[in-house]
Amino acid sequence: MRLSVKAPAKINLSLDVLHKRPDGYHEVEMVMTTIDLADRIELVDLPEDKITILSHNRFVPDDGRNLAYQAAQLLKKRFNIKKGVAITIDKVIPVAAGLAGGSSDAAATLKGLNELWGLGLSMDELADLGAEIGSDVSFCVYGGTALASGRGEKIRHLPSPPNCWVILAKPTIGVSTADVYKNLDVKNLKHPDTEAMIKALENESYHGICDHLSNVLESVTLNMYPEVAHIKEQMERFGADSVLMSGSGPTVYGLVQYESRVHRIYNGLRGFCDQVFAVRMLGE
Ligand SMILES: C[C@@](CO)(OP(=O)(O)O)[C@H](O)COP(=O)(O)OP(=O)(O)OC[C@H]1O[C@@H](n2ccc(N)nc2=O)[C@H](O)[C@@H]1O
Numbered sequence: 413m414r415l416s417v418k419a420p421a422k423i424n425l426s427l428d429v430l431h432k433r434p435d436g437y438h439e440v441e442m443v444m445t446t447i448d449l450a451d452r453i454e455l456v457d458l459p460e461d462k463i464t465i466l467s468h469n470r471f472v473p474d475d476g477r478n479l480a481y482q483a484a485q486l487l488k489k490r491f492n493i494k495k496g497v498a499i500t501i502d503k504v505i506p507v508a509a510g511l512a513g514g515s516s517d518a519a520a521t522l523k524g525l526n527e528l529w530g531l532g533l534s535m536d537e538l539a540d541l542g543a544e545i546g547s548d549v550s551f552c553v554y555g556g557t558a559l560a561s562g563r564g565e566k567i568r569h570l571p572s573p574p575n576c577w578v579i580l581a582k583p584t585i586g587v588s589t590a591d592v593y594k595n596l597d598v599k600n601l602k603h604p605d606t607e608a609m610i611k612a613l614e615n616e617s618y619h620g621i622c623d624h625l626s627n628v629l630e631s632v633t634l635n636m637y638p639e640v641a642h643i644k645e646q647m648e649r650f651g652a653d654s655v656l657m658s659g660s661g662p663t664v665y666g667l668v669q670y671e672s673r674v675h676r677i678y679n680g681l682r683g684f685c686d687q688v689f690a691v692r693m694l695g696e
C-alpha cells in the first residue's frame with residue numbers, strides 16, 4: 413500500500429525562554445502556527461523489516477539521522493512491527509531554517525504509518541510519541557495554532573490568525589538550534605508578552621498579532637549571522653507589516669495583509685536572496 417502525507421512548516425509568532433532546565437533543555441513558551449509551505453511524504457509498505465529514505469535534497473540525511481526514519485523506527489519498536497517502509501521526502505521546506513521541516517516530516521510519518529499499519533493511535537498518543545523524537549514534533553502532529561510549553565511538547569490549542577500573507581526569506585546559511593540555545597543569555601532577556609499574543613489571536617486582531625511578534629532567540633542569531641539582520645531590515649523597508657525571525661532562524665518572515673504589497677516585497681527580496689516564498693497561513 414502507498415500513502416502520501418503533507419508536512420507543513422511552522423513559524424513562531426512568539427518565542428519566550430523562561431529558564432534553563434537541569435536536563436539541559438530550556439523551558440519555553442511559544443505561539444506557533446502552520447503555514448502553506450509543505451514537504452510531501454510518500455510511504456510505501458515493505459514486506460521486509462527495513463526502513464529506507466529517499467530525498468533529492470542533499471541536505472536531508474538518508475539514514476537513522478533523518479527524523480522521519482526515527483519516527484518509523486519508534487513505531488516499529490514500540491508496536492513490534494516486523495514489516496518495513498520506504499519513505500520518500502519531497503523537500504520543499506528549507507533545511508535547518510527554523511521552520512521545523514524535519515519535525516514536520518517526522519509528524520507526517522507518524523500519522524501516515526498509523527494509518528498504513530492500522531495502529532489506531534489517537535492524535536494525543538501520536539503527539540506523545542513525537543515528543544520522544546524532538547521538541548517540535550508534538551506541535552507538528554496537530555498543526556494549526558498552539559501555545560507550546562515545557563520544552564515545546566505541551567500543547568494548548570489556540571484560534572488561528574486571521575488570514576494574511578507570510579513572506580519568508582532564508583539566507584544561504586543553516587543554523588544549529590543547539591548552538592543558538594547555547595549562546596542565549598537566559599538571565600538578561602526582554603520577554604515577549606505571550607498573553608497579549610494569545611489575546612490578539614482570540615480577538616482575531618491582525619494588528620494585535622503584528623504588534624506582539626517577538627522571539628528571544630532572534631538577537632542571538634542576528635549577532636551570529638549579520639546577513640539575517642540585513643534581510644530583516646530589507647523586509648521592513650519593502651513594506652511588510654511586521655517582521656520576525658522564526659525559531660532559531662535563520663529564516664525571517666514578514667506578515668502582509670494586502671495582496672497588492674506581496675509582489676513588491678517578494679521581488680525586492682528575490683533581488684539578493686535565493687530562497688523567498690509567499691504563502692498563506694494554514695488556519696485550523
Ligand atoms: C527553536 C525551535 C522553536 O520552535 O525550533 P527550530 O528553530 O529548531 O525550528 C524549537 O525550540 C527547537 O525544537 P527542535 O528543533 O525540535 O529541538 P530538539 O531537536 O528537541 O533539540 C535540539 C537542541 O536544541 C536545544 N533545545 C531545544 C528545545 C528546547 N526547549 N530547549 C533546548 O535547549 C537542545 O540543545 C537540543 O539538543
Ligand SMILES: Nc1ncnc2c1ncn2[C@@H]1O[C@H](COP(=O)(O)OP(=O)(O)O)[C@@H](O)[C@H]1O
Pocket residue numbers: 471472473477478479480501506507508509510511512513514515517518586587589659660661
Ligand atoms: N526529514 C528531515 N528534513 C530536514 N532535515 C532533517 C530531516 N531529518 C533530520 N534532519 C536534520 O535536522 C537538522 C535540522 O533540520 P530542520 O528540521 O529542517 O530545521 P529546524 O530544526 O531549524 O527547523 C538538519 O540539519 C538535518 O541534518
